[in-house]
Amino acid sequence: MPPASIQQLVAFGFFAAVAVASALATVIMRNPIRNAVGLFVHVLSLAGLYISLSAHFLTAVQLIVYVGAVVVLFVFVIMLLGPASEAPTDAAGRLPRAIGAGAMVAAGLFLASVVKDLHPDRVANPPGFGTIESVGRQLFGPAMIPFEMASVLLTAAIVGAFAVARSHHGKVSMSTGEPADGSHR
Amino acid sequence: MIIHLGHYMALSCVLFSIGAAGFLFRRNVLISLMSIELMMNAVNLTFIAANRWQSAVPSADGTAAPVIPHDGHIFTFFVIAVAAAEAAVGLAIVLAFYRLRKTVRTDAADMLRG
Numbered sequence: 001m002p003p004a005s006i007q008q009l010v011a012f013g014f015f016a017a018v019a020v021a022s023a024l025a026t027v028i029m030r031n032p033i034r035n036a037v038g039l040f041v042h043v044l045s046l047a048g049l050y051i052s053l054s055a056h057f058l059t060a061v062q063l064i065v066y067v068g069a070v071v072v073l074f075v076f077v078i079m080l081l082g083p084a085s086e087a088p089t090d091a092a093g094r095l096p097r098a099i100g101a102g103a104m105v106a107a108g109l110f111l112a113s114v115v116k117d118l119h120p121d122r123v124a125n126p127p128g129f130g131t132i133e134s135v136g137r138q139l140f141g142p143a144m145i146p147f148e149m150a151s152v153l154l155t156a157a158i159v160g161a162f163a164v165a166r167s168h169h170g171k172v173s174m175s176t177g178e179p180a181d182g183s184h185r
Numbered sequence: 186m187i188i189h190l191g192h193y194m195a196l197s198c199v200l201f202s203i204g205a206a207g208f209l210f211r212r213n214v215l216i217s218l219m220s221i222e223l224m225m226n227a228v229n230l231t232f233i234a235a236n237r238w239q240s241a242v243p244s245a246d247g248t249a250a251p252v253i254p255h256d257g258h259i260f261t262f263f264v265i266a267v268a269a270a271e272a273a274v275g276l277a278i279v280l281a282f283y284r285l286r287k288t289v290r291t292d293a294a295d296m297l298r299g
Contacts, residue, residue, distance in 0.1 A: 005186075012193075016196045027211065061262060066222075069269060070272045081215075084288065112195035118191035139262065143259045143263075150267075165278075
């Protein structure tokens with residue numbers, strides 16, 4: 001076995017194990033800050049898997065956008081909500097939800113057993129695959145219009161998030177959610 | 186044992202099903218949003234893995250160097266952009282919902298119930 005494939009095997013095994021374990025932690029933990037830490041480790045391990053697929057540009061994007069923005073946003077909201085972010089659970093309706101979740105896991109494992117033998121002839125990794133230059137050429141060539149649409153989407157998301165999260169000082173009663181002055185906006 | 190496309194696809198199936206199960210089972214809005222992020226990340230992994238084993242296409246006139254396809258990378262880039270927008274709007278909705286109901290339980294969101 002050539003050393004390169006051993007390296008690949010070790011890298012894939014390590015990052016795959018960390019990704020599965022941290023995904024389980026993200027879903028199972030009770031305290032939301034631990035879920036957020038699970039998500040943090042998960043996106044880091046996926047960045048490692050992207051490197052093993054020689055997707056250098058997307059590794060950087062994954063680290064900047066997910067680790068730098070999305071997870072931090074989750075942590076901000078958890079801090080803002082404080083203890084209330086840990087929703088109390090009750091047993092009512094737990095069985096149907098458990099059946100649904102179990103069915104999803106069973107379907108996922110079945111699909112995994114189906115696709116695990118996919119074995120295409122490996123193409124040689126051409127020099128420049130996945131680098132910022134080669135992805136950027138596609139991004140500003142064939143994908144130019146969607147790229148500009150993404151900027152419109154992000155602007156709309158910023159404005160929408162601001163409009164939704166903005167607190168209406170004195171207009172909404174904090175206890176009931178009804179407008180404090182009796183009028184409906 | 187050589188790592189191939191199938192291994193990445195199987196891992197991605199497992200990660201997606203963990204995210205979907207979490208979305209179905211947990212009642213905390215924050216954890217539902219995190220489960221959506223898990224599912225999007227699993228899909229991104231399939232895109233990048235499939236792109237890794239995508240063969241190069243010859244250029245149109247057959248003389249220049251073959252074009253290296255980066256379709257999966259481009260798709261993943263846009264999925265990440267949409268996921269970031271979704272996280273921002275989703276967490277803003279969580280804050281507005283908490284301001285109304287003082288809880289983050291998903292089954293407390295019954296304001297539109299007739």
